[in-house]
Amino acid sequence: MPRAMDAFEYRDGALTCEGVLLSDIADAVGTPVYVYSHRTLIEHLERLRAAFALQATDPLICFSVKSLPNVEILKRLVAHGAGLDIVSGGELHRARLAGVDPARCVYAGVGKTDDEISAALRAGIGLFNIESEAEFENLASLASRERKIARAALRINPDVDPRTHRYTTTGKRETKFGVDLDRARAFFRAADGVESVRLTGLHLHIGSPVYDPAPYREAVTRTVSLMDAIESDHRGRIFETLDVGGGFGADYETGQSPALAEYAEAIAAPLRSRTAAGLRLILEPGRMIAANAGVLLVRVVYTKQSGERQFVICDAGMNALLRPALYSAFHFIWPAEVAPAFVPPRRGRDVDLPGLVLCDVVGPLCESGDFLGEARRLPPVARGDLLAVHAAGAYGMSMANRYNSSPLPAEVLVRDGEATLIRSRESFADLTAHERAAVLDGVGARDPVPAGERS
């Protein structure tokens, strides 16, 4: 079984999604536009479930909202049995609109505010993933004020190296996430006797993307020893849940990620006796489900030769897709319509066909770091051509921004040969909608500025 699948393929030289021509979508809604494949999203969710079923484990799969937060996407994943992993009040709002059962939501994040926690308590969120002693105390007092009993898991920091980008490494001791293993035992001792929070689980997330299953095995093995130690400290305490987070790889290049069965085995094997005894495993995948389910379509505005370099200047760059500028991330880029000789045999840095031209694919913004792809070999492109930036479904639209006053892109979902606009392109009026002057009553200099000195 292929590792990651997606429904974007060339037919007669034209890129399609589930049979729909991407050029038709671009003509209908303009560019930049994100296009998602429903079939890919759902199939990835089901493949992950199947991989764990082979390990006799039935995890609660909480899709990581931050990776692809469009409510219409969330609704469809929820309809296929996904819970949701949220990290903010804004994501709670989206989860509610998506109609998910709140009991199937987990809530992580190092900086949950009082308002966010209270809203999540009132919504009946299934599990708070606690990141610090201070947050635990705060949750306890807010829960007793709301007359609720919160269910919580302690996020631990297993100090394993996921061997990924420094910015997305989260399970190393020096990061801000979770509580060190040696502090976790003391944490549980202090939590005993707190009535408004039931601390029933552990949570970890080592980083993202993690292409090697070994760090998962190591982190879970360390966690199981910690569970044993805590249970022996506290007679009667039995862990009910273990949330191992997300971070499973996606195919930015064809065949890049390991088979899901390898992740499932690495995670499930050290837990075998615990899951058999009723421990519920929770997963928080984002990228693995969404990345290969989406492409970003941009149009070439100009091409330009500058010294030795050939620039392909597009109508969107780091505003629509920040990952190349922020992490030097690789996204395969190719024209959406090509001569038969230029249909790419696979996606990767090393695709080489006769006649390719070396170029930098850049955006229109006033930053030298505004690129979608550096030093790429592409078929010759011209002004007006449509380019597809692949594997952009996760952390694409969710990290898009309005820099240089760029309206946010549109989003389209394709399902069974039908395309639906699920987010319209922002207008210029949207850009300035919140920019209205309103003098703040009750806020002003203690010594009022004399009328004659005002600017």
Ligand code: LLP
């Ligand atoms: N759970 C927790 C606690 C997380 O912090 C994350 C991602 C996930 C789950 C989902 O990870 P995934 O399965 O999607 O890899 N902006 C970066 C990724 C940052 C990930 C942050 N946390 C990127 O564009 O690669």
